[in-house]
Amino acid sequence: MKEESKSRVAVGVQEGVVRSRSRPAGILTVDAGGAAAEAKNQDELVWHELMNAQRTRKILSGPLSGIERLEGGWVVAVIYYKGCRVLIPMEEMMINLEGDGRENSDLVNRQTRLANNMLGAELDFIVRDLDEGTGSVAASRREAMLRKRQQFYLPSQDGPPMIMPGRVVEARVIAVAPKAVRLEVFGIECSLKARDMTWEWLSDANEKFATGDVVNVMVKKISGDSVEAMKVEVSAREAKANVNKENLMRLKKQGKYVGKVTDVYRGTFFLCLNCRVNAVAHSCNTASLPGQGDEVGFLVTRINEEREVAEGIITRIIKRG
Secondary structure (H helix, E strand, O other): OOHHHHHHHHHHHHOOOOOOOOOOOOOOOOOOOOHHHHHHHHHHHHHHHHHHHHHHOOOEEEEEEEEEEOOOOOEEEEEEEOOEEEEEEHHHOOOOOOOOOOOOOOHHHHHHHHHHHOOOOEEEEEEEEEEOOOOEEEEEHHHHHHHHHHHHHOOEOOEOOOOOOOOEEEEEEEEEEOOEEEEEEOOEEEEEEHHHOOOOOOOOHHHOOOOOOEEEEEEEEEEOOOOOOOEEEEEOHHHOOOHHHHHHOOOOOOOEEEEEEEEEEOOEEEEEEOOOEEEEEEEEOOOOOOOOOOEEEEEEEEEEOOOOEEEEEEEEEEEOO
16 A cells, blocks of 8 residues: 555544554453553563564454544444454445445445444454554555455465465355345355355345355356456355255155245246255245245245256245245
């Protein structure tokens, strides 16, 4: 980052920061030096760790705990690292805005909206500036993400990249919506449709995934002509065995099973049976039509091995979702 940008970050962080380290004398304990002294020593150790991390450009991580607008208008993300308040200016969050559907909106508002959905996610950062007098810490997620891309996606002197298409790696879940899950894969953000997260159809991805989870994903494609423009395509579904197909072969024609409606589209009902099999119903023998989230009875009329689904009829509504 240029010197001008560094100073802007420093000024923005200092403005309106809660002076977490400037506080009156602590409570005197009965043993006159026990817990209070230990707390003070712990604070000093954390501050020393942050100073070393700034000097060595070490990547640290912590949970995203808040989004704030400071007095001067700066919008910052707040991370508490071992109790120490770390602020990341929104311009240093490097949030992937592709596909958010708000291309004509204000940039900071777009970033803030997505950052709000990321609350609770574990994020990497590199310390950029510290002020021991006020206890303020300014950091950059962008620098940490670029460092990880360089480290894991580019070849080194010792050999090929650590991450290549076909490899299964861990990814952090940083946001969850009903039909999509946002992941961070070693410094690169990407969004997956719920159907690419698991072999079983879901009515709401929140039923199975939560911000802060770590999931395995299969790397499908890596693209980009620079570290800043690098993109990755992954599939969480292909990183695990397809139990849906195995369970499908255990079903019996004319057998009746219980399942949940995951979606309804143009009169077709999509279900996930309790025996972990995906199913499709084109008709219902019910007084009223079921909706998404309803628990229903399902009669199998055909086992479609090619599409790996059971086909049949919804016979009754057991419970409204």
